[in-house]
Amino acid sequence: MNESAQNAFLKTLEEPPGKCFFLLTTSRASRLLPTIRSRCQILYLTDNQCEYDFPRWGDVPGLLAELVTPCEKEKSLVAAADTAQALINIASSLYQAAAEDAKQEWTPRMEQAKELESAGLKLLEKRLEGAAGSKYRRSREQFMSLIHTWCALLALRACDIPLETLPNREIAENMGDLPFRIGEKRAFRILDHAGALLASLQVNVNDELALRAFCLNAAVKTREL
Numbered sequence: 001m002n003e004s005a006q007n008a009f010l011k012t013l014e015e016p017p018g019k020c021f022f023l024l025t026t027s028r029a030s031r032l033l034p035t036i037r038s039r040c041q042i043l044y045l046t047d048n049q050c051e052y053d054f055p056r057w058g059d060v061p062g063l064l065a066e067l068v069t070p071c072e073k074e075k076s077l078v079a080a081a082d083t084a085q086a087l088i089n090i091a092s093s094l095y096q097a098a099a100e101d102a103k104q105e106w107t108p109r110m111e112q113a114k115e116l117e118s119a120g121l122k123l124l125e126k127r128l129e130g131a132a133g134s135k136y137r138r139s140r141e142q143f144m145s146l147i148h149t150w151c152a153l154l155a156l157r158a159c160d161i162p163l164e165t166l167p168n169r170e171i172a173e174n175m176g177d178l179p180f181r182i183g184e185k186r187a188f189r190i191l192d193h194a195g196a197l198l199a200s201l202q203v204n205v206n207d208e209l210a211l212r213a214f215c216l217n218a219a220v221k222t223r224e225l
Contacts, residue, residue, distance in 0.1 A: 006033045013039050031192065049167040052146050054139035055097045056090050061171050063087060064150050067219050068190055070181055080219035084212040091143060091207050098135035102128060144201055147214075151187075151194035154179050158187035186225035193217040 001009065013022065013036065024040060026032065032040075067083040106128045153172040157163070157179035166172045179187060197214040201207060
């Protein structure tokens, strides 16, 4: 719902019909108006476990922590630039890693195909290229998901959600006291920017520009919250 729709819905929420129960679901609670949120009981769903196995995935949580750690504006700008470049480097390495992985899997077939005619060999080469592309898309999707998951865990911890109830505890437990130093409002705004990053990368947007915009927004534009 946009702001106008939320305002229009507010009257119904304040005086609902009899025997009526409203269930509002969102991945971006901070997009709801304060007047809407104040009239709702908020329940955070924490059972969405994600698994990550793309190359260098373990570097991402630490980079994001450096990105949003409270500091002076000048240092925030440096953190935004450095983190963006590091994330871009990881994203850029995903296709090469996928191609090498697919090539290793397909090596026996390619060896057996040496005696085939050129048409048959070219068909196998196209299949190898397709396998590499499929692996790359999976890795890229995991990469985007990890950024959003980390930001979601940051927001949940900022709301003092117990660590033992969270999914992906191996990520959340390494945050230390960072979520409480940031605060709920800023944490949810960072999560908003992560959601915007996911949305932009689903369409024809340059990955490098999208990652730089996300890092700048998360590190600098939220720092006063």
